[in-house]
Amino acid sequence: MSMQESELLPIRCSDCPIRHRAVCARCEPHELRLLEEIKYYRTFEVGQAIAWTGDRLDFVASVVSGIATLRQTLEDGRTQMVGLLLPSDFMGRPGREVASYDVSATTEVVMCCFRRRPFEELMTSMPSIAQRLLEMTLDELDAAREWMLLLGRKTAREKIASLLTILARRDAALTLSRGAGPLEFTLPLTREAMADYLGLTLETVSRQVSALKRDGVIKLTGKRGIAIPDFGRLMLETGDDTDGGMPD
Template structure:
């Protein structure tokens, strides 16, 4: 992990009890004893939009949960072709106990605040935190399912279907806070630029842009600026997905 350029306020602590991701993150099922353990070793860290949080191959010294903001996991080829292999939204876990190097590049796309644990102490504590251990397995399995869903998107879906899938994914994840169900119409605030979306969807920026225009002309979405999307008929957009999600 990179330490430079970290804001000074970054290392402020916050009580777990008032943590916005307390009930969704790796600590979701922790009992009070476990929470006390975690609380004693955690520290916050904030990254600015665009900053690199970790690079593949780096020594893996810190594990963390996303508290706020959006980050990406990505994988690159030598010639620069890049694929985002995971979106990291609040409550997502970064890093892998039992491994000593970083497997994928991690980048902040908005300002990101992480709740961090040094890896070794965390691994040692883990044996005394069975609920955390179980939650970690559960979250990893969820990530695996999500990755496999994305493989269908990358391998088989058309550009239009990819965009529709992405919009609905963001819609779902942003209401996940409250209820799990979506209204008939939704306003979505995109956390990603066109370029980042393209990298996530296995497309180019031009194709992403064209598909947004096409969906707008077809009345399936309307745009307010470039980051705010209004979906007047969620079911109609969902019909563009093909299936699966």
């Protein structure tokens, strides 16, 4: 899972791991061929900046592998993470020349890039791309609004629990371990990054994680390993409406 350089450059769209979820998901084979001609890959190291707020951004891209974050900053340096870019997620806004967020690589990140102008032209000529982008943007809007509820109204403990359920669900989806049994996964975020995401301090995050462990809701293996013996129990800690909306 870590030697990406070897397999980096010559990926055919048809072999692409994010083929069916990314902005190109709806494309026909002949459309993919057009994309293949103008796409190019870029790799970003751990911690490296991908874009800075206000700077010119001449490409848009899909995350192929790795994790990147979107951040906004106040004048005095307080920061808030406003989005997480995971494999298949899209970065950049057609029609906008300048980045709206600070984007940086949390892990090593490989992106499938398109220069902005040619991509904008494709958008008008290939409705399948515009359609998919709309769908993805609506999903992100829903996610952002769910996060607004978390930031505005949840307690620290509920925030942690919510983040863990999201990460656990995502991990389960990737590893296809649909079965029951204790979920286990590795935290892809430091305590500081978690705090930044949740609108907390890293100390509070650390304390609440410890508290959840003490109460038997989660188990820690090492610093980054998380095991969840009873997912329903964790869900109860999120404060969310349980009865109604199973998302999807």
